Amino acid sequence: MARIELKGIRKSFDATEVLGGVDLTIENGEFLSLVGPSGCGKSTLLRVIAGLEPQGAGEVSIDGNVVDGIRPSARNLAMVFQSYALYPHLNAFDNMAVPLRMRRLSTVERLPLLGALLPGRRQQERSIRADVARVAAQLEITHLLQRKPAQLSGGQRQRVAVGRAMVRQPVAFLFDEPLSNLDAKLRVHMRAELAELHRSLRTTFVYVTHDQAEAMTMSSRIAVMMEGHLVQVGRPADIYDNPRDVRVAEFVGSPKINLLPGRIRDDGRLEVFDHILRLTSSQTAGNCRIGVRPERIEVGSGPFSGRVIHVENMGAEAFVHLGHDGAEARVVARINDVRRLPEIGANMAFNFPADAVRAFNSAGKRIDVTAEQAERIREAALV
Amino acid sequence: MSDNAAAIGGIIAHPAARKEATPRRSRVSLTPYGLVAPALTLMAMMLFGPLIGVIALSFTDYQLGAPSLSWIGLGNYHEMFADRVFWIAVRNTLVYVGIVVPGAVTAGLLVALLIQSGTSLRGLYRTIYFLPVMATLIAMAVVWEFMLHPQFGLVNGLLREVGIAGPSWLQDRGTALYALCAIGIWQAAGFNMILFLAGLVSIPKQLYEAAEMDGASSAVARFRLVTWPLLRPVTTFVVVISGIRSFQVFDTVHVLTKGGPSKSSEVLIHTMYTEGFEFFRSGYGAALTVVFLGFILILTLVKARLADRGAQYA
Numbered sequence: 001m002a003r004i005e006l007k008g009i010r011k012s013f014d015a016t017e018v019l020g021g022v023d024l025t026i027e028n029g030e031f032l033s034l035v036g037p038s039g040c041g042k043s044t045l046l047r048v049i050a051g052l053e054p055q056g057a058g059e060v061s062i063d064g065n066v067v068d069g070i071r072p073s074a075r076n077l078a079m080v081f082q083s084y085a086l087y088p089h090l091n092a093f094d095n096m097a098v099p100l101r102m103r104r105l106s107t108v109e110r111l112p113l114l115g116a117l118l119p120g121r122r123q124q125e126r127s128i129r130a131d132v133a134r135v136a137a138q139l140e141i142t143h144l145l146q147r148k149p150a151q152l153s154g155g156q157r158q159r160v161a162v163g164r165a166m167v168r169q170p171v172a173f174l175f176d177e178p179l180s181n182l183d184a185k186l187r188v189h190m191r192a193e194l195a196e197l198h199r200s201l202r203t204t205f206v207y208v209t210h211d212q213a214e215a216m217t218m219s220s221r222i223a224v225m226m227e228g229h230l231v232q233v234g235r236p237a238d239i240y241d242n243p244r245d246v247r248v249a250e251f252v253g254s255p256k257i258n259l260l261p262g263r264i265r266d267d268g269r270l271e272v273f274d275h276i277l278r279l280t281s282s283q284t285a286g287n288c289r290i291g292v293r294p295e296r297i298e299v300g301s302g303p304f305s306g307r308v309i310h311v312e313n314m315g316a317e318a319f320v321h322l323g324h325d326g327a328e329a330r331v332v333a334r335i336n337d338v339r340r341l342p343e344i345g346a347n348m349a350f351n352f353p354a355d356a357v358r359a360f361n362s363a364g365k366r367i368d369v370t371a372e373q374a375e376r377i378r379e380a381a382l383v
Numbered sequence: 384m385s386d387n388a389a390a391i392g393g394i395i396a397h398p399a400a401r402k403e404a405t406p407r408r409s410r411v412s413l414t415p416y417g418l419v420a421p422a423l424t425l426m427a428m429m430l431f432g433p434l435i436g437v438i439a440l441s442f443t444d445y446q447l448g449a450p451s452l453s454w455i456g457l458g459n460y461h462e463m464f465a466d467r468v469f470w471i472a473v474r475n476t477l478v479y480v481g482i483v484v485p486g487a488v489t490a491g492l493l494v495a496l497l498i499q500s501g502t503s504l505r506g507l508y509r510t511i512y513f514l515p516v517m518a519t520l521i522a523m524a525v526v527w528e529f530m531l532h533p534q535f536g537l538v539n540g541l542l543r544e545v546g547i548a549g550p551s552w553l554q555d556r557g558t559a560l561y562a563l564c565a566i567g568i569w570q571a572a573g574f575n576m577i578l579f580l581a582g583l584v585s586i587p588k589q590l591y592e593a594a595e596m597d598g599a600s601s602a603v604a605r606f607r608l609v610t611w612p613l614l615r616p617v618t619t620f621v622v623v624i625s626g627i628r629s630f631q632v633f634d635t636v637h638v639l640t641k642g643g644p645s646k647s648s649e650v651l652i653h654t655m656y657t658e659g660f661e662f663f664r665s666g667y668g669a670a671l672t673v674v675f676l677g678f679i680l681i682l683t684l685v686k687a688r689l690a691d692r693g694a695q696y697a
Contacts, residue, residue: 052592072592073600085593089612098608102598110607164597 002063002171002204003028004049009058011044018044020228021058026172031198031205033215036225037251042208045225046174049206051075062171073102078165079174082181084157086149092160093132093145099168100128135167155186162197172204179214191217212252216240224248246364249291255319255332258297262290262359270359270369273324275303278354278372288367291358294319297333299342302351306331308342322348434676440669447663459670469671471646472654475560476630476678479567479650483629486568488621491575496610498576499583509580516573524638527566528553556647559640563648566635571628575621582617586610616690623686630678651675 004026011019018041026032034042047053049060051072060067067075078099086095101110104124109115116122136142139159149157158178165173175194179187195218198205209215215222216236223233224247231245243249249257262272264287268280272290281288299320306322309330318338322331333350335341342348359367441459445452463469498508515523530537533551542549552562590609599605633652636642642649642657651671659668 050596052595071600072595073598077596079593079596081589081593083587083589085587085589087590087593087609087612089615098594099597102604102608107601107604110604168598 004172004204004206005059005061005064006045006049007059007061009045009048009060010056011041011048011053012056018228019048019055022225022228022230024223024230024233026204026206029202029204031195031207031218031220033207033209033219033222034225035209035212035215035222035251038210040225041228042210042225043176046079046176046206046208050077050079050174076171077174078168078170078172079176080158080161080165080178082177084149084161084178084181086157086160086164088149091146091148092141092152092163093136095149095160096132096135096145096164096167097128099164100131103168104128131167132163135163138166139163154182155190158182158190162194166201170203172206173201175205175207175209177209178207179209180211187214194218213254216252222252224251226251243291243358244366246289246291246360246366249358249360253293255294257291257293257358258331259329259360260290260292260324260331261329262288264288264367269372270357273304277357279357279359279369280372281359281367281369283361283367287362289360289362291360292352292356294332295334296356297331297350297352299333299335299348299350302349304331304351305347305349308344308346308348311341311344313338313341320348322350437669437672437676440666441673443666445666445669447659447665452666455666459667462667463670463674468646468649468654472642472649472651473674475648476632476650478560479564479632480626480629482561482564483567483571483632484622484625486564487571487575487625487629488618490568490572491621492579492614492618494572494576495579495583496606499580509577512576513573515570516577520570520634521638523570524566524635527635528639531562553639554644556644559644559648563632563635563639566639567629567632570635571625575625578617578621578624579614582614583610586613619686619689623682623689626682627679630675630682651678 006022006024006026009019009022010017022041022045034045036042044053048055051060051067051070055068062075062077086092087098090098104127105115105121109118109121109124132145133142136145139162141156141159141163144152144156144160149160152160161178178194179190182190191214194205194207198218207215207219216239219236221233222236222239224231224239226245226247232239232243232248234242239248240252243252246259250259260272262270264281264283264285265271265276266285268282268285270277270279270281270288270290277290304324306324308320309323310321312319312321315338318335318341320333320335320342322333324331331350354371357369359369361367442454442456443452444455444458494508494512498505498512501508529535531539531552533539533549533554536549536552538552539549550558552558586609590613591605594605594608597608599608631652632650633656636648636650636653637656640648642653652675655668655671655675658664658671
């Protein structure tokens with residue numbers, strides 16, 4: 001159980017800046033996902049928290065104590081690596097027992113033959129055995145304990161790695177893309193398991209991933225990182241629905257958000273594909289981008305039209321790619337009824353409600369827009 | 384209906400197919416032998432031929448250059464086992480192997496660990512420690528002879544600086560063999576270092592990070608938890624290779640001591656050389672060679688056993 005505070009963390013490798021001043025507070029018992037495209041510095045940030053990588057500047061504190069300069073082994077954090085990093089010469093039981101033996105036994109007691117003769121060693125060993133067995137039962141890997149890592153499948157190794165992290169009850173768990181070596185089906189399964197594990201342990205989880213779906217489905221909060229900076233931190237629904245930056249909007253959600261070329265007119269109204277939306281902005285006139293999620297596009301009728309270029313039928317739902325004259329980007333729309341899919345090449349009208357619009361200025365920052373209708377109602381009310 | 388047709392077709396087709404198969408099978412059975420023939424021929428010429436020759440020769444009284452030879456059965460072996468010099472040579476060889484193998488393996492591992500953990504000048508240190516392997520040992524032996532010279536040598540000079548009167552290393556019965564051991568360690572450590580370095584590079588870095596997170600805060604603890612077990616296959620190989628190479632020790636002995644003083648540094652291969660090429664007793668030399676090959680065979684079998692276990696473990 002720990003609250004982890006990061007203040008102005010900077011890190012450079014030679015001339016390239018990887019972390020450019022990260023401030024973040026991870027609350028006690030929270031499941032926080034650090035998410036971002038590869039190379040954004042999220043793994044480096046995790047390694048800074050772990051102490052495996054010294055930061056260039058800034059301060060890491062755990063439960064109010066500054067831990068800079070304290071060895072990783074003394075921070076009482078546990079880490080699950082992408083490659084699992086199980087000791088190949090030890091079986092699953094011994095792998096899980098390592099953190100306990102390192103902490104509970106002295107150097108002399110750990111000696112192969114001599115150690116076994118020392119008094120108290122047997123008792124220690126018995127308590128270690130009990131602790132490992134308890135965690136193994138919790139993870140349902142009791143039958144695998146005698147196997148070497150080479151004899152385990154990817155998912156089983158994953159569980160042993162999690163078990164090794166759990167067994168000594170650390171103050172926080174750090175996960176470095178732990179699911180990326182698993183196949184798609186198992187990944188979805190382990191996603192649910194890790195989320196359940198977090199609920200039962202109620203310990204702080206810091207989870208690094210490049211997969212926005214993992215972040216969305218498991219975390220209580222998401223921190224989106226881009227180019228060494230935190231762009232937005234918030235609850236998954238908030239990040240999805242209310243992105244403050246066009247890069248966040250594009251990164252989160254699959255398929256990607258539709259970004260249409262728009263313009264803010266001189267009178268403050270928003271215009272897209274020569275159609276005036278019922279939205280106004282207080283920003284100065286100029287180009288902007290109109291973001292609309294695929295599920296908010298309504299096909300069948302509306303002022304816009306496009307030619308069907310591609311249809312992706314997922315079984316339960318389908319995505320229709322529409323090419324629009326004068327626009328480079330395709331518009332992707334979700335169709336919930338897969339029994340009525342359009343032909344490729346057909347023309348299709350589409351529309352989207354005004355409240356589905358997320359507008360971004362040319363620098364990529366979110367523009368606040370107000371719905372015209374609402375204003376009119378308010379005006380009517382005032383009169 | 385179609386099943387029946389297929390069955391009939393099968394019956395008709397079967398004898399024809401069998402007739403066709405017979406010549407093809409004999410061709411197939413010849414092909415593998417044809418493919419291994421070049422290697423077999425070479426091995427017979429270079430390995431088995433000389434080996435059988437040596438074993439056969441060890442049962443004769445052949446002398447180099449003699450016009451005739453006669454079969455004397457185990458005569459050479461009887462003489463050998465009764466000879467004091469032979470037993471001294473065996474004892475000295477075993478002492479040499481017993482000192483050089485642990486010494487060269489430990490030194491190689493220590494140097495490899497130091498180089499691996501260093502941050503700069505790695506290439507330079509690697510080259511320095513590998514130099515003895517590349518240098519001609521005969522030439523290096525001459526350098527060692529100067530260094531170990533009782534009066535003008537560097538070693539005794541340094542000892543004199545700290546007030547110790549060094550022995551006359553290579554001329555002293557008590558130290559000659561151990562001086563040779565030191566040279567052997569110096570010579571083999573570089574080769575072992577390269578093998579250990581290769582082994583160290585192949586250990587995933589994340590294992591050390593995992594060990595650190597698991598509480599192995601000291602370098603010794605990480606070495607015991609990760610490095611040593613993961614280096615086991617390399618260590619086995621290095622031990623066996625060092626063993627075989629130190630059994631073969633000859634050049635330093637021949638250049639520096641010639642087995643002396645009074646046989647105190649006599650080793651198997653040197654006895655073999657003296658008997659075979661100085662006293663021209665080829666038959667007796669062959670018998671010594673057979674004993675030597677026996678030792679090498681034991682080492683090779685041990686290695687094969689350990690390598691098998693290594694494969695299971697990986």
